[in-house]
Amino acid sequence: MLRDGSADVVMLGRVAIREPAWPLRAAHELGVAPKDAPYPPQHARGAWR
Secondary structure, eight states: OTTTTOOSOOOOHHHHHHOTTHHHHHHHHTTOOTTTSOOOGGGGGGOOO
16 A cells, blocks of 8 residues: 555554654664654654664
């Protein structure tokens, strides 16, 4: 559904409950620099490196 564009929305509820920092880990794995990732200021020191 993602490849052919037939999905309007993709839900990540179970992933978010199991691992709340999933978006930050995904940003790291996709090569997003910590300064460009959506880290809250209080979590910036613990950024994925």
